[in-house]
Amino acid sequence: MSCHEPGPHHTHKNCSSDTLTGNPDPRIALIGSPNAGKTTLFNQLTGLRAKTGNYPGVTVTRRTGIAKAEGRELVIEDLPGTYSLMPVSPDEQVVSDVLNGKLDEDQPPDAAIVVMDATTVERSLILVGQVLDLGLPTIVVVTMVDELADRGGYIDREALQSILGVPVVEIVGTKGIGVDEVRGLLHDPTSWPRPVITPPTEPTEQAAWIDSVLTTILHEPPSGHRRTAAIDRALLHPVIGVLIFLLVMLGFFQVIFTVAKPIQDWIGALFDSAGDWVEAHVTWAPLASLISDGVLGGVGTVIQFLPQILLLFLMISFLENVGYMSRAALVMDRAMGTIGLEGRCFVSLLSSYACAVPGIMSTRTIPSSRDRIATMMVAPMMTCSARIPVYTLFIAAFVPATKVWGPIGLQGLVLFGLYLLGTVSAMIVAAILKRTSLRSDKLPFYMEMPPYRVPGWRLVLTQCWDSCKYFLRKAGTIILGTSVILWILLHIPVVTPPAQLNDQQAASYQMQHSIAGTVGRAVEPVFKPLGFNWEINVALIASLSAREVFVATLGQITSAQSDNTKDITTSLQQQTYPNGEKVYTAPTVAAILVFFVYALQCMSTVAVMRRETNSRRWPLFAFTYMFALAWIMGWVAHTITTALTT
Amino acid sequence: MEQELTLSTLERGERAVISYVAGDDAVATRLGHLGFLPGTEIQTIRRAPFGDPTIYALRGNQMCLRRAETERIIISPAEVA
Amino acid sequence: MAAIAMHVETTPDPAVLRWVVRGEAVAGPAVIETVELADELPTAWIDALATGLITQVLVGDGELRVTATDPGTWRKLAPRLQTTLTEHLSAGRTIHCTTPARSDEQLAQAVQKLLDGPLRTYVASHGGRIELESVQDAVVTVRLIGACQGCASAGQTLREGIEQQLRSEYPEIVGVRSVEGSSVTSSGRRLLPFVS
Secondary structure, eight states: OOOOOOOOTSTTTTEEEOOHHSSSOOEEEEEEEEEEEEEHHHHHHTTTTTEEETTTSSEEEEEEEEEETTTEEEEEEEEEOOSEEEESSSHHHHHHHHTTTOOOOOOOOOOEEEEEEGGGGHHHHHHHHHHTTSSOOOOEEEEEEEHHTTTTTTOOOOHHHHHHHHHHHEBBGGGGGGGGHHHHHHHHHSSSEEEEEEEOOSSSHHHHHHHHHEEEEEOOHHHHHHHEEEHHHHHOOOTTTHHHHHHHHHHHHHIIIIIHHHHHHHHHHHHHHHHHHHHHHSSSHHHHHHHIIIIIIHHHHHHTTTHHHHHHHHHHHHHHTTTHHHHHHHHHHHHHHHHOOOOHHHHHHHHHHHHHHHHHHHHGGOHHHHHHHHHHGGGGGSOOOOOOOOOHHHHHHHOOEEEEEEEEEEEHHHHHHHHHHHHHHHHHHHHHHHTTTTTOOOOOOEEHHHHHHHHHHHHHHHHHHHHHHHHHHIIIEEEEEHHHHHHHHHSSSOOOOTTTOOOOHOOOOHHHHHHHHHHHEEEEEEGGGGTOOOOHHHHHTTTBBBTTHHHHHHHHHHHSSSSSSOOOOHHHHHOOTTSOOSSHHHHHHHHHHHHHOOOBBBBBHHHHHHHEEEEEEEEHOOOHHHHHHHHHHHHEEEEEEEEHHH | OOOOEEEEOOOOTOOEEEEEEEEHHHHHHHHHHHOOTOOEEEEEEOOOOOOEEEEEETTTTEEEEEEHHHTTEEEOOOOOO | OOOOEEEEEEOOOSEEEEEEESSSSSSSOOOOOSGGTTTTTTTHHHHHHHHTSSSEEEEEETTTEEEEEEEEGGGHHHHHHHHHHHHHHTTTTTTEEEOOOOOOHHHHHHHHHHHHHHHHHHHHHEEEEEEEEEETTTEEEEEEEEETTTOOHHHHHHHHHHHHHHHHHHOOOOOOEEEEEEEOOOOOOOOOOOEE
8 A cells, every 4th residue: 555646636745644654543533414424424434333422521422433444443533413613612612623633632633534415415515625624634425325316416426526636435324335435445544635725715705616516516406305395394384293293292102101011011020920939939038028129120110111211212213313303393493492492402301201311312412512401401300211110109009090081080190290290390490591500602593404214224223222221221230239239228237126026017127227227217307398207218218329219119118017918009008107197198199209200310310411511510410409309399299288188 | 775685584485595694703604604605595495383493495405593593694586597 | 796606626637727617707718838828817827837836727618727837736836826716707807818829830839849759759669750741720730751651540540649639738729630642631520629
């Protein structure tokens, strides 16, 4: 491989670059506008071996992967999708700093790949011009050439190459066509032809340049996307569009509650019978309780929700890739604008109904960092699936199944109310944040409306799997860990109960005097106004790691205390204080439910917030304000319910 | 003096040519990078169901902007082809 | 006011860059190799010719093909030429060089130079010789002597080769004819635009 590559663009520069002989792997920046097919190319080049993190100081995601080409390893740095390299916000400044080598100890990248969507060449040429201006060895990758051909368009690659003065490669990312050609070039960026002149930057000249280039390269301008126009006519219709939007949202939640239900019940039953088997075969009751209630109960709850989560992520990823999420964002932009956010924030909040973790991760598509943080701060208040076990348990146990109106029952109404409460509260908090500490920066609002596309199934599945991994990890680490630790804390130190107590009372005495019990009793004054006893306190503290743990913990405690009733619903209903009063009165149940609407009881969310905001301040703030809000609103609920029921 | 028309006044289905983007700040530059360059033909495709933002077709793709931004884009009527 | 739509292209020859200018502002054909003929060009272009940075500007309809002495200088040179060309055209000025066609006498000199130079060695190696017979109304007539004589295919090949080479540098040449003894073959083809 030679520096003296023949060709029209050959220059004598860079022949002695250290990247040829030196040790550091060449770093190649991947640049492109959103939706240009950058992610697909990145995945194809790196084979999904991506490392994700943040740039120092800001919430901009940094993703790098290793591509192998002719025995060399190249670091591909996937920069956030952008239409412009001229920064408007601090986030965009970072991208610009990376490219100019101003970021901490980094050198500028050794080369750049700029991805350009063939169906939007006109606009994409602007970004290509800016990248060429950087003066890095560059190759231009033209994506979606198949779609352009379908629409009757054709780009003269040779002509484009001679105009830009850099290699131009056409790819069909979803099918992997052309990726090998890109890889073939990658191993030696120094051999790439360099342009002798870069396109103009002054707006008028730039427009004229694009016109001239198009006349040469675009042999057939693509016909308008008829399918897209037809679909949009319906989906963005003032009346029909809104109806369809509501239907999509309805379908979305319908899937959460009904479609996944059979699989969910089946998994639930599986774990239950496993628990039964353990209880039947493990003779030492505390250990049996650990395995069946703690491990199987805790982990099982999560696994049980996996089908639902999977379906939900599948829907989100599908809607995203097909192009509907942009339309949903457009429909909701006006409404989100009134609270100071924008349409894209809605999409993140919608995902948060499944789980706040992917919801928070999806805020990456929001250009303004202030909008992004505001969205993250309220995303955990959207009713995620981890709350469902708590809600359903308490509603089934304590809300009478009376019909209110037609098929609508009181139980369903309470559940709906909890969803509504979370959503409305999230909006109010976001509005307050956006009017105070997170007042908007100067970034203008703009959003591209991509044509509707049949998504590549690999991309959809990959995104889906990325989100599900979090869930499984949560089940495997946080919940399992908390269950085991809690079990230990509930059983040490070993105390000798007074002789006159029966077995259940003895177990109860042991737990009360264990470390966990002591803590639970110590915080009793804090939660007294909400009507919580020490057992609820223990479960509540444990559930700060993950909400699912709440049910499992109550299970551990009650099953040990009560006689042979295995059913947690019944044992909760029968729980009494020593004086015979019921523990779970209407005000207490109301307080628990409302507490769960607000509290940020999820270490995964805190962790992902920490990562995405790149600070400790924001997750700490979120945890604190939500805890305070949870207590206050719980107390309000307790007070109101007391007033209503007496 | 004839008053200058802004993009926000362009009704659904109508076409025009961008004259320039008012101002010399980062937002103006960004709009240029999004394709809102002088001489660009632009068409209003449709407004969002709640009236804002609006989708525009320009330079082979569709981009939506809020009213605040479209008020900075000065247009002239498209020449009859 | 709208700028003139234009862009720059590289060509297979690294020494040559091609400016494509839309509209009527640039029209040829003309070959500009000296400052004397360069009146229509932007000032920086004239300077570049004067200082020998560029050796030739071919003006065609809507295009300018520029040859640099050293392809390595393009990176510095091209932006400068681009800037002044933009200024020149935005100021409403044109580059119309429709009349720089050289006289037959000048063409004869140029052809002679070519025949004495690179071609001579090549033809001699095949045991032949080519002489310039005449140039009239931009039609060049050459005489093939020696090995070329009587070999129809060799004659044809040579004539076409010479024609191509001459035209690429002197687009105003209408055709090349070759004579050997009494037989005269003529290239009756119409002058093609020198760019495709």
